[in-house]
Amino acid sequence: MLTLDWTFFAVAVPAVIFAGISKGGFGSGASFASATILALIIEPGMALGIMLPLLLLIDLSALGPFWGKWGRREAVLLIAGGLPGVALGALVYQLATPDLLRLLIGGVSLGFVFWRFALKRGWIRIATGTMPDWVGGLMGVSAGFTSFVSHAGGPLAAIYLLSRNLNKTEYQATTVVVFLIINIAKFVPYTFLGIFSAQTILADLVLAPFAVLGAWIGVRAHFLVPERLFFGLTYQLLIITGCKLIWDGLT
Template sequence: MAGAEAVFFVFAVPAVVFAGVSKGGFGSGAAFASASILALVTEPGTALALMLPLLMLIDLAALKAYWGRWNLRASLLLIAGGLPGVALGAWLFSAVDADAMRVLIGAVSVGFVLWQLRGRLGLQAVAGTPLSSGAGGLAGLAVGFTSFVSHAGGPPAAVYLLSLKLRKTEYQASTVLIFWVINLAKAVPYAGLGLFTRETLMLDLLLAPFALLGAWLGVRLHHSIPERWFFALTYVLLTVTGSKLIWDGLA
């Protein structure tokens, strides 16, 4: 048993630190991968239940660092779409084809990056028109739904927010506010579905310091990396996470 616990923490500690760095500094697009890593050493449902309180702790730690620096209109639009998405995810949790949703969101994420790179590749000038409010509402719905079923709400949020060409910290602060609200909303139906157990909550207590460490590192890295490199890294993370979603869905 001790050996199994050691293997669990070998995977869990870096996964949780990674989630903290991603959410604390780089828009949370890749944070969902932490649940995927945990799913290698525990049941998928247990991995989701383990990660949610830790994600909420990271949100709270990052909120102070970015307080009031978000784009409130864009954040509220994604939250307004996200809350019904959470309810939809809770309603369809047992029946939803999560793999099909992973492929769809992954394709949108990768396609968006390619679209943004058209000008740099010399194919066509990148359009400067932000996505519409209607598209933002649909993105919010996808944020809430995919966040509920797999903690993978980061890519659809990034697609909308990046289209607005926000400044680096405005973009980051917006993601922190959005997922703080969305993750709080997810906690009640997660509890109602019986996903939280005494064991998962005890493990969360042990992993909490690593979540806070990751959030602190993420905030530090956010402020030390130039804006150009920040968005380059954000596009890389969006491509990687989108590709991972497609791979998971097809596999």
């Protein structure tokens, strides 16, 4: 049962603004931290249901400033793989319990932080050459799947995009258009799986202005704020919330 009280909005409003800034300006997938944070106070499936319309609204808000600036081939490959990935995610979701979803979301959160840390330390090296097209399709499937179960497809898409020698704006624009299509595709299975409800829709109506505000800030921050500064906070949030969700899922 979702109670739209002050506790909910004290957590949800900053989380949604954060999602808007991340998706609107930095395109590296950290916006899923918002669903992770919400899953601390409400049932994980409900958190996913609340965030999907808001993420789509953020995508639409950021689409205009980046229109036509994406890498066309990269976008097509990721979308072509992402749609089957969404279908796979829907199949897995039907078998998942709330505790399993907590483990999945928490695990993806910690995995994202480890991936970024390992890249920085040189433990993992992304190919310096251009990855072949089939890798783009495979990463698309993986991104579609993780996007469905935790709104966390960005890091997998990033592995492929970072090898394609796109500039900062091309990279951001590609993530916007790819996840706009993937998020639209998620609406139908989310509806049939009962993830949306009158309560999640009401929460979305109240939170929508904050999503647009976050996207507006993010688009402008894209050209002003160093990505390192923004993600310093992101990593700390994901470590804390990811550990808490895994603990809750296990206990």
